[in-house]
Amino acid sequence: MTRQTITKIGLIALQSNKQHLLLILLLFGSISCLFSQEGKVIVIPVKSIADSVKISATTDFSAIAIRDSIQTDSIPADSIRKKETLLLDKIKYKAKDYVKLSQKDQKIYLYNEAEILYQDTELKAGIITMDYIKNEVYAGRIKDSLGNYTQTPYFKQADNVVIPDSIRFNFDSQKALIWNSRTEQQAGLGSLGSDAMKVYAEITKKENDSVYFLSKGKLTTSKDTVNPDYYILINKAKFVPKKKVIAGFSNMYIADIPTPIALPFAYFPMSTGRTGGLIFPTFGSVDDRGYFIQNGGYYLPISDYADLELTGDLYTNGSYGLNSRSVYVKRYKYRGGFNLQYQNIINSQKGFDDYSRSTSYNIQWNHSQDQKSNPNSTFSASVNLGSSQYYQNSLRLQDIANTQNNTLSSSISYSKTFPEYPSVNMSLTASHSQLTSTDVTDDNIDMTLPTFQASMERIYPFVKRDGIKKGAIENINFQYDVNAQNRLTTNDEDFLTGKMFDNARIGLKHNIPISTNFKVAKYLSVSMGGTYEDVWSLQTYNQTYDNDASAIVRDTIQGFDRFNSYNLSTSIGTTVYGTFTRGEDKKIQAIRHVMRPSISYGYTPAFDQYYDDLYDSDGAPRTDSDGDITQYTRFNGTLYGVPSLSKSNAVSFSLANTLEAKVKSKDSTDLEPKKIDILKNLNFSTSYNFNADSLKLSPISVSGGTAILNSKMSINFAGTLDPYAIDNNGTRINTFNKANGGSLFRLTTARANMSYSLSSKDFQKDNKDKEKEGENKYDYAAASGGRTDDLFGDADFSSNRRPGEDEDEEERETKYYSNTIPWDLRLAYTVGYTNPNRQNSINSHSLMFSGNIELTPKWKVGASSGYDLVNKGFSITQLRFQRELGSFNLRFNWTPFGTYERWDFFIGISSSILQDIKWDKQSRRSN
Numbered sequence: 059m060t061r062q063t064i065t066k067i068g069l070i071a072l073q074s075n076k077q078h079l080l081l082i083l084l085l086f087g088s089i090s091c092l093f094s095q096e097g098k099v100i101v102i103p104v105k106s107i108a109d110s111v112k113i114s115a116t117t118d119f120s121a122i123a124i125r126d127s128i129q130t131d132s133i134p135a136d137s138i139r140k141k142e143t144l145l146l147d148k149i150k151y152k153a154k155d156y157v158k159l160s161q162k163d164q165k166i167y168l169y170n171e172a173e174i175l176y177q178d179t180e181l182k183a184g185i186i187t188m189d190y191i192k193n194e195v196y197a198g199r200i201k202d203s204l205g206n207y208t209q210t211p212y213f214k215q216a217d218n219v220v221i222p223d224s225i226r227f228n229f230d231s232q233k234a235l236i237w238n239s240r241t242e243q244q245a246g247l248g249s250l251g252s253d254a255m256k257v258y259a260e261i262t263k264k265e266n267d268s269v270y271f272l273s274k275g276k277l278t279t280s281k282d283t284v285n286p287d288y289y290i291l292i293n294k295a296k297f298v299p300k301k302k303v304i305a306g307f308s309n310m311y312i313a314d315i316p317t318p319i320a321l322p323f324a325y326f327p328m329s330t331g332r333t334g335g336l337i338f339p340t341f342g343s344v345d346d347r348g349y350f351i352q353n354g355g356y357y358l359p360i361s362d363y364a365d366l367e368l369t370g371d372l373y374t375n376g377s378y379g380l381n382s383r384s385v386y387v388k389r390y391k392y393r394g395g396f397n398l399q400y401q402n403i404i405n406s407q408k409g410f411d412d413y414s415r416s417t418s419y420n421i422q423w424n425h426s427q428d429q430k431s432n433p434n435s436t437f438s439a440s441v442n443l444g445s446s447q448y449y450q451n452s453l454r455l456q457d458i459a460n461t462q463n464n465t466l467s468s469s470i471s472y473s474k475t476f477p478e479y480p481s482v483n484m485s486l487t488a489s490h491s492q493l494t495s496t497d498v499t500d501d502n503i504d505m506t507l508p509t510f511q512a513s514m515e516r517i518y519p520f521v522k523r524d525g526i527k528k529g530a531i532e533n534i535n536f537q538y539d540v541n542a543q544n545r546l547t548t549n550d551e552d553f554l555t556g557k558m559f560d561n562a563r564i565g566l567k568h569n570i571p572i573s574t575n576f577k578v579a580k581y582l583s584v585s586m587g588g589t590y591e592d593v594w595s596l597q598t599y600n601q602t603y604d605n606d607a608s609a610i611v612r613d614t615i616q617g618f619d620r621f622n623s624y625n626l627s628t629s630i631g632t633t634v635y636g637t638f639t640r641g642e643d644k645k646i647q648a649i650r651h652v653m654r655p656s657i658s659y660g661y662t663p664a665f666d667q668y669y670d671d672l673y674d675s676d677g678a679p680r681t682d683s684d685g686d687i688t689q690y691t692r693f694n695g696t697l698y699g700v701p702s703l704s705k706s707n708a709v710s711f712s713l714a715n716t717l718e719a720k721v722k723s724k725d726s727t728d729l730e731p732k733k734i735d736i737l738k739n740l741n742f743s744t745s746y747n748f749n750a751d752s753l754k755l756s757p758i759s760v761s762g763g764t765a766i767l768n769s770k771m772s773i774n775f776a777g778t779l780d781p782y783a784i785d786n787n788g789t790r791i792n793t794f795n796k797a798n799g800g801s802l803f804r805l806t807t808a809r810a811n812m813s814y815s816l817s818s819k820d821f822q823k824d825n826k827d828k829e830k831e832g833e834n835k836y837d838y839a840a841a842s843g844g845r846t847d848d849l850f851g852d853a854d855f856s857s858n859r860r861p862g863e864d865e866d867e868e869e870r871e872t873k874y875y876s877n878t879i880p881w882d883l884r885l886a887y888t889v890g891y892t893n894p895n896r897q898n899s900i901n902s903h904s905l906m907f908s909g910n911i912e913l914t915p916k917w918k919v920g921a922s923s924g925y926d927l928v929n930k931g932f933s934i935t936q937l938r939f940q941r942e943l944g945s946f947n948l949r950f951n952w953t954p955f956g957t958y959e960r961w962d963f964f965i966g967i968s969s970s971i972l973q974d975i976k977w978d979k980q981s982r983r984s985n
Contacts, residue, residue: 149229150175151188164191170200171209176229178216183225184209198224215267218299222262234264243300243328255279255328255971256286257297270297277303277326279969280945287944288312288967292324302328310975319975326971332359337369338974344981347404348374355381363388377404394425394439403451418451420444434475441468446494446502446550466492479523480515487511501547505558510542530586533574542566543697565697568592578630586628594620598692603674610672612695621668621693621701629658647720647731654714665701668693710745737764752792755781757806770820775810779803780894788895808891809902817882883909886924903927916942934958945969 151157153168160167165187168174172186174195184200184207199207213220213227213236223238239262242254260274272295280286288311295305303326310319327335339354355369364386371379379401387393399420406413423441443466468490476482487509493502514537521532543565548558573587600613636651672680672688680688693700717737723730740762747754758781763774782790783798796802890902906924913919918940924933934956941948947968952961966976 148176149188151186153186165189172197179227179229180214181211181225181227182209183211193229194226195229196224196226218267220262227264232264232266234262236262236264241299255326255969257303258289259295259297262297268298268301270299271295272297272303275305277305278945279967279971282944288946290324291316298328300328302326332365334358337367339369340976340978340980342978342980344373347377350374353381360384371401373404375404375407376402378402390428391431392425392427392437394423397422399444399448401448401452416447416451418445418448420448434477436473437471439470441470441490442466443468443490443492446492449494466490466494480517482512482514484512485510501549503548503550503553503558504545505548506543506545508544510540512540514538530574530576533576534572535574536570536572539569539571540566541569545697563695563697564596566594567698568594582630582632584628584630588624588626590622590624592620592622593693593696593698594618595693595696595698597696599695600692601672601690601694603672603680605675615692619692621665623662623665623701625660625662625706627658627660629656631656642722645722647722649736650718650720652716652718656712656714658710658712660706660708660710662702662706664703664705666703668701669703705749706747707749708745708747710743712741712743715740735764737762739763753782753790757781758803767814768820770816771812771814773810773812775808777808777891778806780806784895804893806892806894809889811886811888813887814885815883818878818880822878880912881910883907900928904933906933910938932956942968 151166151168151172151174153170153172155170156167158167158169168186168188170184172183174181174186174188181195181197183197185198187196188194197211197213199211200209202208207223211222211225213222213225213234219241220236221240222236225234225236225239227234237260239257239259241257243257256276256278257272258276258278259272262273263271265271272292275292275295275297276286276289277292278286278289280288290308290310292303292305292308295303297303303324305324305326306322308321308324310317327333335357337353337355337357340352341350342352343349350371350373352371353369355367358366358368360366364384367381367383369381369383371377371381379399381400382398383396385395397420401418402415403418404413404415421441421443423439425437425439427437429436446466469487470489471485471487473483473485476484487506489506489509491504516535516537518527518532518535520534521527525532527533544562545564546558546562548561552558552560568591570590571587572589573585575583575585578584596616596618598615598617598619600615602611602613603609604611631654634653634655636653638649638651640647640649666689669689669691672690674680682688689703691700691703715737716735716739719734719736720731721734723732740760742758742760744758745756747756758779759776760779761774761776763772765772780790781794781796781803783793783795783800783804785791795804884907886906888902888904889900892899892901904924904926906922908920908922910918910920918938920938920940921936922938923935925931926933932955935953937952937954939948939950943965945967946965949964950961953959960981962978962980964976964978966978967973
């Protein structure tokens with residue numbers, strides 16, 4: 059039969075409902091497909107080699123049936139329009155058990171570990187049904203042999219992942235209907251996991267790639283995805299992945315029990331990276347300032363490299379505080395941050411006797427430059443300045459630990475290196491040092507604005523640059539250094555005003571050291587040299603004695619002036635080793651003593667040409683008790699001191715000692731003995747001045763240190779031994795103490811300090827790797843200028859936890875405590891002794907401790923305190939209690955007595971996403 063005949067028979071069979079004719083044609087393979095829909099018929103004959111006719115699915119076969127068959131071949135091919143498909147890519151699918159194609163249902167069934175991939179869409183489930191006419195899929199779970207549902211669907215589109223019980227998805231419209239969906243959303247800068255928001259919903263309608271509508275939803279950050287310990291129930295919500303959730307009525311549930319925490323509508327940010335937004339404040343009350351709102355404000359990401367956080371504190375009695383913090387980072391270039399704080403502090407109420415008002419501020423700035431950015435130029439800054447009483451009067455609880463810091467210091471420096479020979483290093487530095495335990499009118503602030511320092515590379519004039527230096531001549535070398543400063547001293551009242559420059563001192567010092575070194579008798583190292591100094595000053599001081607006031611009057615002389623000086627020195631030293639060997643079978647196999655004795659000689663002439671006689675107001679020269687005329691130098695009070703009036707011709711002695719031992723290892727597999735330090739250092743030093751009229755021998759300085767108990771305890775000590783006696787007035791006399799009926803030396807000052815740290819890990823057998831556990835952790839307390847330990851209490855009261863604090867949380871939760879309870883303890887002991895005038899007193903004597911105990915993996919208690927044995931009082935004493943409640947964190951800190959008596963209680967969600975859901979109650983001492 060020809061193709062035209064087959065086609066006509068098929069049309070007749072369809073029009074006359076002769077199904078048996080169609081069956082015959084199908085059986086003989088004469089047609090490959092035939093069906094009818096709304097009067098439109100498709101009859102596709104088996105193509106022959108010469109057949110090139112294409113029949114569209116929209117062809118009207120009623121018209122074709124009445125035409126001549128010859129005209130059918132004459133239909134132009136380009137006049138037939140094709141239906142445009144909505145699928146943009148191939149659909150790939152597979153399954154473990156079977157893939158079933160049903161022409162009757164026009165569907166494809168995939169069973170057991172079924173997968174479908176289409177562009178950026180990935181769908182995995184136990185069973186998947188795909189309608190290839192509607193381009194829709196349905197995915198669901200399957201039952202195992204025990205009747206339990208398994209293989210929960212996994213739906214991923216781009217970066218969004220949803221894990222539902224079942225899902226219906228259309229490839230054309232990209233819409234979906236999802237039942238019992240579960241998804242995790244990263245928020246902020248954290249990573250997915252315990253700090254991610256989990257979104258649950260009974261029914262979810264996916265409108266497009268960026269919008270989901272939720273019905274009966276739950277939001278939580280709990281780790282337990284099946285039975286969360288808390289969640290926020292929302293009836294209806296609009297969910298934009300990685301951006302936000304906008305919900306209607308929202309109610310917080312704890313252990314499936316509703317709480318009074320509810321809102322008529324809610325907004326939950328889900329943005330990744332840094333986004334601007336409000337910072338929720340903390341509410342509370344204190345006795346002396348009333349109710350307060352703390353740490354409320356706004357966060358603003360300025361750019362990809364910097365951000366800005368603006369917060370404030372407000373009290374009902376009128377006190378307030380303003381804070382701004384910024385962090386900036388540019389990879390391979392620099393990193394740093396600002397922290398500016400201003401407080402207006404009001405105590406009590408107007409009309410009361412104890413009413414007072416004051417302002418204080420604190421400025422912090424740190425900046426560091428990456429070494430790879432510019433190896434020849436470096437800029438760095440570390441600034442911490444402000445009101446001296448800022449920490450003592452601060453409204454913020456996190457500043458309490460810093461009340462024990464007695465100084466604030468700052469440094470801003472820029473350095474530049476010129477590498478060409480001879481290379482020159484230059485630096486410009488502004489520095490600041492401030493005492494915090496003084497009155498505002500005292501001169502407690504020292505600053506240099508700025509200090510200029512330059513040094514030239516060491517030059518060897520008698521040898522080539524790359525030559526070998528041998529002997530005293532070839533080792534002769536010299537350098538050139540210059541130092542210029544603008545130094546001033548001021549107080550809090552004049553700080554950062556024009557008055558702070560009234561007593562500024564400006565000077566410059568040139569320094570040229572010349573030296574050489576060589577060996578004598580193979581074992582003795584000899585060095586010789588001298589130094590030339592030239593000091594410039596822009597002002598000097600003339601002095602006269604006022605008879606009426608019985609005081610010296612100083613007159614400032616503006617203008618350039620200078621003086622020069624020089625000195626000569628030489629030294630000889632060696633190293634002596636002494637080893638006492640006992641044998642390899644002994645526990646202590648050997649003891650080694652290393653001594654480094656050194657003798658040096660120095661000569662400085664008298665520069666009396668820079669000294670003048672002191673006259674009184676009557677024009678007569680002043681004399682001392684011996685009748686000698688009193689002299690003064692106009693350089694007294696200048697920046698770099700005064701030239702020497704008396705000749706110095708002194709020899710100095712020093713001896714450095716170390717004592718080590720080789721101990722047989724307890725581990726039989728370890729063949730090498732263990733080296734331990736008995737004394738890390740023990741140093742003696744003194745000097746003898748040949749040109750001194752009396753007291754030629756200087757007191758002997760002694761210092762040393764060691765570490766014991768596997769280096770867990772460090773011990774350091776120092777003292778001064780005076781060989782001369784004193785009279786009844788406590789004045790040193792030119793008589794040796796031994797000749798005066800006393801001992802060989804008088805112990806005039808002594809000090810010692812010890813620190814000891816231990817924990818339960820020290821008693822574990824496998825502890826070698828654990829000792830390095832905290833070496834690479836960032837120290838937040840040190841970075842903010844505070845102490846590196848918690849002997850003065852924990853300074854972190856503002857946040858729920860520190861970054862990285864819970865890195866080992868999952869591991870700790872799997873432990874079972876039997877007889878071992880994790881704990882740690884830190885002890886510190888200091889003592890100072892003074893006896894220059896036979897007072898024989900202890901001037902400082904204190905003991906401090908801090909410790910923590912983990913009663914369970916969730917309970918942690920700690921305490922820190924100290925006692926001053928001289929003043930008979932306690933230092934800051936703090937008791938700490940912390941409880942981890944799954945997704946919540948509970949904390950209670952209490953300072954029971956003292957100047958900073960207070961307590962604070964906190965309970966809130968640990969995750970940073972919902973950290974504003976908390977209750978924080980704080981108190982402060984009453985005035």
